[in-house]
Amino acid sequence: MSRIGWIRLAVLAALVALLETLVRTGIIPYKTMLPPSEMLTALVRLLAAGTATRDIVQTLTCVGAALVSSVVAGFGLGVAIHRFPRVRRALEPFFATYYAVPFFIFYPVLIAIFDLSLLPIILMGFAFAVIAMCIATINGLDRVPRVLGKVARMHRMREFETALRMKLPAAAPHLFTGLKLCVAYSFIGVIASEFILAPSGLGHAIAYAYNDFDNRTMYALMLFVMIVVVTLNMLLHGWEQRLLKRWHGR
Amino acid sequence: MSDAAKRSFDILLVLVALFAGWQALYHVAGETALTSPAQTLAYVGELLTTKGDMFARHAWETGRAFLMALGLSYAIGLAIGVALGAHRLSGAVAEPILVALYSLPKVTLYPVILLVFGLGLSAKVAFGAIHGVVPVAVFAMNAIRNIKPAYLKTAKTMRLGPFQVVSTVIFPAALPEIVTGLRVGFSLTLLGVIIGEMFASKQGLGFMVINAINLADVETMMAVAFLLFVAAAIANGILLWIDHWLHKRV
């Protein structure tokens, strides 16, 4: 690991240690916060007992479904929109507004339509993620150097082969950035929906534990979500940086 | 038709299509799920006139919380961003942490906020602020980091004092990116405040929506959500315009 990586680790460790002492000395009251060590033991116990397994599986399934559908649909949409500049110019203001309006407010409408099933949850994850993928795809295609199109024609490629062998790999770093955002937004959309209203799932379990004054379970589940999201994010961030370095140097 | 007119026409077409989709959804899903565009607009009119007092009280409540949260987001975010931008090592250490924080589903932290602040104004202000701080900080950090070294060298050759360097070189050079951060922070802070009101408040537009949902009062829910959408979209449009204008000058 690099020097900066070690410093980062040390800073994080120091912050955790600080929290631990603040709670143990009672400066932060126990009923507000658990010491990190106890969060971890609570999480281990929870996982060992298997009581949260169903919620975890459900949430990860929903995130997976939202992720796959949003990446596929966002990519397809991006390719389609990129082909028609007029459509694109008409849609641009809507894209720019999309993440600025609180559209999760319509989650209850989805419940009213589809009942309290997993579908509204997946749809919310999808809705959060799909436009990010679409925008990333358009950005990526914009940045495919024009000269690659000439190279393709020099090799007498047809349109489909040009897309597959030239445009797709040339746009790959941007597509990967889209994928990374989709992972984060799918998690946010799914867990937020579960938190607002759902029969089960991690978000629901956290809200339930809170209402039940069960801080131990609540903090254990929060820690779980954080570990999963941060680990995934770090992995994807690392790969993204590697791609960027290979494509653009330095 | 001139180019700009054609574009405006296309944008209008998309808007019409959105409303048509809404109307179609209304016919498919029925009155228990949502109201039609016409009904919604009619009820919006009612909210703004005969029920104006009640609506104004909630809107004021949201506006007040939002302004406080926005002030906190901007102040804390800018302080962190400027500090990390000026001190390279700290910036390199902190950046992945900030990125990870950004990708976290912050709703899961909601119970912690409630445990710390209790129900009420401070909880929703805090919740809005934790949504807005990160993007403001990240954009400010990068804005300062990416100032061209040649600018600073030029400033040195002119023997400017530190105050002059900041006011005549660093600030104008970093401003466009900082404003982009402020725009994203604006949207996310609003999102946070509304979510906060949905769970931790007996006042505000977020409360109105969640209360209407619980009472199966579809009319109120749709009308308030619609107004929030329009307000957020208009605010975003104005900020986007300023953002573009600043970026064009550099």
Place this chain on the structure above:
Amino acid sequence: MNAGASGNGGGRAAAELHAELGGVTRVYPAVAGYRPVHALGPVDLDLRRGEFFSVVGPSGCGKSTLLEVLAGLQPPSEGKVSFEGKPVHGQVPEGVGVVFQEDASFPWLSVWDNAAFGLRRAGVDSAEIERRVGDALAFMGLKDFQRAYPAQLSGGMRQRVCIARTLVLQPRLILLDEPFGALDAQTRLLMGDEVLRLWRRTGATILLITHALDEAAMLSDRVGVMSARPGRFLDLVETKWPKERDSTIVSEAGFGEVTARLWHHLRGESLKALGQSGAAAAGGRAEA
């Protein structure tokens, strides 16, 4: 590599015609708010089989346009284009290889895979690919970097990767569009030596676009001097260099004469081009 072509330029009277432009013009159609751009011509050009032909001209005079029309990448607005006796029509003919002005190496492929790209597509068997790619990389001095990726190489080396990628396809006509435009003058002269080696070894016809007078004068059998936009040939200069030549030719007396003659035409044209770009910036936009 190409046994069939026994090329020599140098003003041989009965030289075989290899590629031809006849009365070619190119007008870029108007796009939103801008006037159409008459970029090229009318120009006539007879490329003889196996000769080394350079085109010099001020920037923006239509050199790249000429090359792309000849390659079949762009349609001429008027006139005809032919290669080896057949008309060129909307497609790059087999046997024509192009190296572009911009860096066109594929960052997602290693140097080796970049060079093997065209052969793999064509389904050439792997032993033959191995042989031809190894040969081309060795020839371009890239043997030690075959596992590297383009982003790890300098701009000049990336351009060599592109040349190698074109070379393995054994083109009979090689079109080079300012391949070394981004390099410093000394390195460019050395790269010029490599292009000369390549030319002699492959026997291919070469059309080189450049904005550097010394480069054109040193490398070519013939140099076409283009006017400011719309580009037209003002003069065709025959250098009469021997086939075995390299960059040391710059010290010969004849070299000075050739460059002087090129500059004689280009000085005025370059001044015009300077003025043109100023005018374009000031008032190029049409009142829509």
